[in-house]
Amino acid sequence: MNLNLKNKKALVMGASAGIGKAIAESLINEGAEVYICSRSEQKLRDCQEEIGAAGYEVCDLSKPLASKELIERVIARIGQIDILVTNTGGPEKANFLDVSDEQWHLDFQSIWMSPVESIKAVLPHMKENNYGRVIMVTSVAAKEPISGLTTSNGLRAGLSGLAKSIANEFSAFGITINLLLPGYTNTDRLKSLKLSEEQIKAMVPAGRLGEPSELADLATFLASEKGSYITGQSIAVDGGVLKGH
Numbered sequence: 306m307n308l309n310l311k312n313k314k315a316l317v318m319g320a321s322a323g324i325g326k327a328i329a330e331s332l333i334n335e336g337a338e339v340y341i342c343s344r345s346e347q348k349l350r351d352c353q354e355e356i357g358a359a360g361y362e363v364c365d366l367s368k369p370l371a372s373k374e375l376i377e378r379v380i381a382r383i384g385q386i387d388i389l390v391t392n393t394g395g396p397e398k399a400n401f402l403d404v405s406d407e408q409w410h411l412d413f414q415s416i417w418m419s420p421v422e423s424i425k426a427v428l429p430h431m432k433e434n435n436y437g438r439v440i441m442v443t444s445v446a447a448k449e450p451i452s453g454l455t456t457s458n459g460l461r462a463g464l465s466g467l468a469k470s471i472a473n474e475f476s477a478f479g480i481t482i483n484l485l486l487p488g489y490t491n492t493d494r495l496k497s498l499k500l501s502e503e504q505i506k507a508m509v510p511a512g513r514l515g516e517p518s519e520l521a522d523l524a525t526f527l528a529s530e531k532g533s534y535i536t537g538q539s540i541a542v543d544g545g546v547l548k549g550h
Contacts, residue, residue, distance in 0.1 A: 308529035311336035315388035315528065316379050318366060318423070320358075321348035323492040324442055325392040327517030330356040331525040337388065340379055342366075359383075366393050366419040367411055376426035385434060388528045389427050391420040392442040398453040412456040420464065424482075428475060437480035438528040441468060442520075445488045445543050465539045472537030481536035483527050488543025490515045511544030 315332050319325040320341035329339050333356055342364045343349055349361040360382070364375045372391075380386060396412045420441055431437025446454055447461040464484060471482050489505065491514040506512045520542040526532050541547050 308335045308525065308531055310525070310529055313337045313387040313528075314383055314385055315339045315390065316342070316376070316386050317390040317392065318342050318364075318372070318375075318419075319392035319394060319442075320390075321345055321352045324487060324490060324517045324520055325390070326352055326356065327521035328390055328392070328440075328442075328524045329358060331518065331521035332388065332528065333357050335525055335529070337528075338383070340383065342375055367415040369414060369418070370422060372419045372423035373426045376423050380427075380430060385430055386427050387431070387434070387436060388438045388440070389423060390440045390442065390524065390528075391423055393419055395444070396454070396456045399455060400453055401455045404455050409456060412460060416457065416460040417463065421467070424471065428471075428480070431480050432475065432478045435479045437475070437478070438532070439471070439480070439482040440524050440527055441482070441484045442524075443484050443486055443539075445486045445541055445547055447484070447486055447539060448541065448547055448549060468539070469537045476536055479533070481527070481532065483532075483535060483537070484539040485520055485524055485527075486539055486541040486543065486547075487520050488515060488541065488546040490517055490520065490542075492517060509544045509546055513544065515542060515544055 315337045317325055317329040320329045321343035329341050332339050338359045340360045341358045342362045344365045346363045353361050364371050366372055393415045443461040443464055446457045450458040468482050468484050489509055
């Protein structure tokens with residue numbers, strides 16, 4: 306299937322490893338010109354060399370206005386962003402009474418304000434070009450709370466409402482905005498939990514972890530012309546973990 310991504314320009318956040326890296330690689334394989342960002346310049350250099358990214362920008366998405374300034378730098382450098390993928394790392398685990406005010410503010414900036422600032426900065430350019438794809442990588446925690454991930458549960462749930470609101474405003478301009486909700490995915494973060502095969506089978510009806518490439522290929526489809534009539538949706542890629550409708 307030709308997804309017609311040749312000459313499209315993309316920015317993938319949090320792309321030096323894991324899901325972000327897989328999305329960047331999938332877009333590149335379909336012909337897109339992809340720029341990546343993360344906090345570590347060394348990891349970005351290694352990633353650029355490995356997957357063939359067009360360039361990178363070092364950016365700490367937990368800092369106020371960092372994502373807005375990132376958009377401005379990339380547009381100044383390459384002229385436009387047709388595809389924006391927002392993606393940040395998972396927050397620290399803690400029950401509600403154990404979450405400090407400092408942690409709430411840090412996670413609010415990273416999980417909530419980072420997408421808000423970047424999307425607000427890129428939408429006028431997409432509107433002018435009458436084309437745009439915004440894909441927000443969140444978590445199944447947006448629909449069903451995960452024990453101990455209090456800030457993630459609360460903040461990610463709100464992003465689905467934000468996506469619906471933006472989709473209603475900008476669909477007429479050829480812009481789509483969708484959320485991808487990864488479940489238990491084979492990343493370094495999940496490997497650190499050292500889950501046994503029995504534990505995984507108990508949690509995931511598919512009986513295995515998802516591969517980052519499985520979510521990445523869906524992101525690439527949504528970023529293409531083939532996905533032009535899909536907007537405002539929250540799509541889980543979780544092997545059946547979510548039990549609700």
